Amino acid sequence: MVNYLSSLSARSLIICLAIIGLVEAKHLASCDRVLFHTTVHHHCISHFNHSMEASDYQKKCPWPSTRVPYVILTQCLEQVAKITRCVEPSLKDKIFLGLHQAYFSLCTRMQDPAVPVLLLLILPCIVTTLLLPLFCFHIATNQ
Incomplete structure (x- = not known):
């Protein structure tokens, strides 16, 4: 007992x-949300804004030329999230959504692919369609 x-x-x-x-x-x-937002806005977003000023994003989609600053921003956000223990995706998603609305709003428009890309996509289909009857005729005449 x-x-x-x-x-x-x-x-x-x-x-x-x-x-x-x-x-x-x-x-x-x-999660220390105050520290997260303060650090993100003072360090990550301010550097990204500075790099976006030269991209002429108001007139055309800046995406191909701004890939490196975007990757740096993503890494900065990941580091700040890890330091402040704010790992929930919704905080980072809100920041990226705001940045996409501000800087990448012209990138949503659909554009036709470049002519070489279009040819690379269409040409195999056309060649196959034209050569298949010839191939079948060749096989039929050899038998």
């Missing part, structure tokens, strides 16, 4: 310590 009570009290003590540890760990691991 004494062993059962000491075992029960030991289990209760371990459970209490575990709960306290979980609460403290949750407190330590909580």
